[in-house]
Amino acid sequence: xxxxxxxxxAAINMPxxxxxxCKEHFLEWVPEQTERFIRKYxxxxxxxxxxxxxxxxxxxxxxxxILWRLGYQADGLYIALGIDxxxxxxxxxxxxxxxxxxxxxxxxxxxxxxxxxxxxxPLLAQKSLRGQGKPCSVCGLVKRHEMNRIARxxxxxxxxxxxxxxxxxxxxxxxxxxxxxxxxxxxxxVLPEEPGLARKVxxxxxxxxxxxxxxxxxxxIEYIYxxxxxxxxxxxxxxxxxxxxxxxxRPGAKLTFYLSFLEAREKGLFREQTQVRQTLHPCPSxxxxxxAPGLCAFCRMVEKVSEKKALxx
Amino acid sequence: MTAKLVLRNREYxxxxxxxxxxxxxxxxxxxxxxxxxxxxxxxxEDEIVREGDVIKLIAVISGGAEEMP
Numbered sequence: 001x002x003x004x005x006x007x008x009x010a011a012i013n014m015p016x017x018x019x020x021x022c023k024e025h026f027l028e029w030v031p032e033q034t035e036r037f038i039r040k041y042x043x044x045x046x047x048x049x050x051x052x053x054x055x056x057x058x059x060x061x062x063x064x065x066i067l068w069r070l071g072y073q074a075d076g077l078y079i080a081l082g083i084d085x086x087x088x089x090x091x092x093x094x095x096x097x098x099x100x101x102x103x104x105x106x107x108x109x110x111x112x113x114x115x116x117x118x119x120x121x122p123l124l125a126q127k128s129l130r131g132q133g134k135p136c137s138v139c140g141l142v143k144r145h146e147m148n149r150i151a152r153x154x155x156x157x158x159x160x161x162x163x164x165x166x167x168x169x170x171x172x173x174x175x176x177x178x179x180x181x182x183x184x185x186x187x188x189x190v191l192p193e194e195p196g197l198a199r200k201v202x203x204x205x206x207x208x209x210x211x212x213x214x215x216x217x218x219x220x221i222e223y224i225y226x227x228x229x230x231x232x233x234x235x236x237x238x239x240x241x242x243x244x245x246x247x248x249x250r251p252g253a254k255l256t257f258y259l260s261f262l263e264a265r266e267k268g269l270f271r272e273q274t275q276v277r278q279t280l281h282p283c284p285s286x287x288x289x290x291x292a293p294g295l296c297a298f299c300r301m302v303e304k305v306s307e308k309k310a311l312x313x
Numbered sequence: 314m315t316a317k318l319v320l321r322n323r324e325y326x327x328x329x330x331x332x333x334x335x336x337x338x339x340x341x342x343x344x345x346x347x348x349x350x351x352x353x354x355x356x357x358e359d360e361i362v363r364e365g366d367v368i369k370l371i372a373v374i375s376g377g378a379e380e381m382p
Contacts, residue, residue, distance in 0.1 A: 001357045011355045012348075020357065057375055166374070213348050213373040214355055227375055240374050244345040 012214050015251035023218050030215050031066045034203050041189040043201040048157035050074040051198075053147050054100075054108075056093030058216040058223040059162030061100050063204055065221060067160070068104055074160070075107040077150050079143055082113055082120020083135075085229035090120075093224045100221065109154070111146050117302050118309055122230075127305040135230055138301070145298040148288060151198035158193075163202040166209035169254045170239040172261055185270045188262060196282060196289040208254065209240070316366035320347065327362060334358035336368075346374055 001010040003022035010020035021029055037043070044050055050067060054060040054076045067074035078097045083090045094110070101108040114120045119127060121142065125135035151159045168187070175183045189206075193199035204212060216223055231237065246253045280289035283296035285303075290296035295303065318325040318340050325340035333356065337344050344358050347370040351360070362368065 001359045010357050013357045013359070023355065059375070208345075209375070210345060210348060210373045213371055217348060217350070217355060217371060225371075231375070237374055241343075241346070244343050244374075247345045248343050 011218065014211065016255045026214065027218055031069055034066050035070055037189065037206055038203050043190055043203060044158045046072055050158050050160050051151045051156040052076050052160045054078050054097050056097045056224040059164050059204060059212050061221050061223050062212055062216050063160060063162040065219060068106060075109065076101055077109045077147060079146055080110060080112045081139060083122060083228065087226060087229065089226065089229060096222055096224055109150060111150060113142055119305060124305060127308055128301045130301065136234065141297055145288065148198050156198065158199045158201055160201050160203060162204055164204045164207050164209045164212050165254060165258055166240050168205050169243050169258050170236045172258060173239045173243060174235065181270055188265065194289065196287060314364050316362045316364060316368065318368050318370055320370040321372065329362050329364040329366065331362055332358060333360045333362055336362045342370065347372060
């Protein structure tokens with residue numbers, strides 16, 4: 001297989017685009033396409049300050065690398081979750097993220113969940129009795145809250161995450177199976193800012209996960225290869241596997257699924273539901289918007305575990 | 314006349330002389346779920362697997378994290 005641009009031996013084939021590229025041209029193509037998506041979906045400009053949520057994984061580190069190469073003002077945010085599970089998962093992720101930032105002279109903010117809430121994620125989930133034995137929902141809640149807090153407190157214009165097309169297609173698949181209209185309405189490359197909520201963008205949302213892995217490998221980015229120990233057996237991974245089987249038989253199926261959804265949404269498929277959207281109220285403790293009056297879910301959880309801690313001591 | 318595919322800590326012995334795509338099929342691995350490397354270089358699925366080759370497969374799927382993959 002030959003590179004379409006130079007005719008040399010190809011390193012990657014992307015049947016959904018009918019495109020094969022050598023290493024050199026693939027490493028050019030990914031940032032070019034990212035720039036195209038940033039402009040197409042009006043994510044941010046070079047004058048705006050971007051906070052990139054980095055986990056030490058291939059997608060978020062690649063995103064940070066690409067934005068840096070494209071000349072955007074992009075700083076990193078790493079949230080130390082305190083997940084060990086015998087493989088020092090969080091410690092290793094943090095080490096790789098710090099190494100990445102230091103090698104490129106980039107600014108990295110670090111938030112320690114244990115310092116902020118009194119407990120690392122697994123214990124926080126246990127103490128708060130949320131998530132039915134798995135810490136994933138608590139982890140999501142904490143990350144959403146902390147990402148927004150840092151973006152807002154430090155004056156960033158936009159928060160960027162490394163979600164790729166497989167992540168998006170898996171979420172879309174799950175929400176479609178359940179016809180979760182409120183979630184479908186909010187899924188997209190850009191979630192606009194609202195009072196108290198930073199704008200969220202996903203510049204990699206049109207790249208297959210396979211392409212992002214290839215980018216990280218070819219670029220020589222050292223990332224955490226091990227999956228989060230709590231993600232093993234998760235529904236999102238199951239959906240990704242199902243979609244990959246479909247993709248194998250019908251190249252382009254994942255891309256079409258996602259892009260057709262965006263087009264349908266743009267045409268007003270969920271228009272009626274927009275009129276019944278909830279009013280948001282500021283949380284009296286942290287000030288972040290919440291759907292019901294009173295403390296937000298994050299502050300309620302922290303209050304609950306703090307009370308238990310005080311009673312135990 | 315065999316070669317090896319290595320995915321995480323598991324080894325799959327496959328026939329050499331076939332394309333990587335066929336070798337992956339023989340091992341029951343979806344091409345979409347891996348990136349293949351030979352001697353550190355990323356290779357495409359139409360490459361012929363040679364006798365004695367050790368092809369390292371990098372799993373591409375990550376998940377479970379709602380907000381920060």
